[in-house]
Amino acid sequence: MNKRASSARSTRHGIETPLLTVDPVLFTYHEKSLKVLLVHRSSGPEEGRWGLPGGIVDIDMDDDIEATARRKLVEKTSVQPPYLDQLETIGNRARDPRGWSVTVCYTALIGHQACARHVDTVSDVRWVELGAAGRMKLAFDHREIIDIARERLRQRALYSISPGYALDEEFTLAELQHLHELLIGKTIQKRSFRRRIEQADLLIDTGKKRREGGRPAALYRLKPASSGYRFVRNLEAP
């Protein structure tokens, strides 16, 4: 068998295993648009490009794969995201020029306030608006991974309110609805949106109001169980 240029690790047991990485796609909602966290690669492969805040699974530090995802996200944002969901695992010999490699991808969501301060102080970590990210030449297959995460999030917006984890802890229904509209790609009837959320009892009314422009809007918070809830009936796809 011919020897390939490869990132694969060799062993005395005669089994070569590919390089194993984790790539979380961390989204947030800010200024009426969806943003994704990108990191500038100042060394190593794909140097100079921007990419996902991922890294290699460290079997000494990490008890499981999700721990790797959390570790990398904390490294880049200084906080744990309230939503972290395994997305898909991509492994082949084409995605990394060094050879066969595998990445376990995650979708993560966080409010913008929670990590704005830290991200703003660091120059190699940035929130990039989703459209702009799509036009950048990113490292490896990170562009495709972002597309997959975005599509999954679109589906979630049709039958759950888990996208709400991309909002700050307290938010208005208008904000939550607009985020869903962004994800789904079409406007939603305000009545439909509010009805289903009220009936499913997924939010806590903080009692506080936010005022800007017209009538003050009630501020809500997500109930802990809300990420698992699934509506029986979906919103209409665009």
Add this chain to the structure above:
Amino acid sequence: MNKRASSARSTRHGIETPLLTVDPVLFTYHEKSLKVLLVHRSSGPEEGRWGLPGGIVDIDMDDDIEATARRKLVEKTSVQPPYLDQLETIGNRARDPRGWSVTVCYTALIGHQACARHVDTVSDVRWVELGAAGRMKLAFDHREIIDIARERLRQRALYSISPGYALDEEFTLAELQHLHELLIGKTIQKRSFRRRIEQADLLIDTGKKRREGGRPAALYRLKPASSGYRFVRNLEAP
């Protein structure tokens, strides 16, 4: 750092990567029950136990991870399943007594006829009824993986007809409905079930009939696009 007993591979680059395996959970529907394909482990770790028809990713043979899943399934059944869907990746230092390991799991479906002959001739591969599998002491965390696959399939039964790939190529609506009832765990109104399938136009009427007992039943075949279809409204969960 203390040296652990580990299945991890070492390298001259100083990166240790865990053992990488693939574990497909292949279901079929036969004699009014759901069965899962198990393989007897006659050597290696967990010797003597039954487990999933998985194996180690071979970076020489396999172009991508899904290819590994297909290869292992063909090895055990001699045929390619018509449905193969990535499930979840589990990786931690506890699941394999040898140390840190990772498995990329798949849900696969196939009709019983398609592989009955081959499976019957081999003694170390067996279809096991799902309840019975739950009572066996399986290798590694394969019991949990089967549970996860089963739960995913239950969800699919609520909003799609992809479970139909567990039927033979030609099947009756009664068979498809009963399979869904098994998965969901409750009876479905015949009218509801037929209506949604007819409206979504997911099946091809072969024109043939199957007769047994009463009035002959029409035989259908899945349309190629049917696995991706998603009903806007779910069946009620139990």
Add this chain to the structure above:
DNA sequence: CCAATAGTGTCTATCAGACATTATCTA
């Protein structure tokens, strides 16, 4: 004819879509 299974008619309940109306704030 009866038993058995396949397939349909039809009513109700639920909930998303549509859109008008009312409520509560600031300037």
Add this chain to the structure above:
DNA sequence: TAGATAATGTCTGATAGACACTATTGG
């Protein structure tokens, strides 16, 4: 008061649940 945004009333349409009914086979 006007303008803006939040929140609600209410009608329609689509579709799942319930269940009775008809259809087609074998014996």
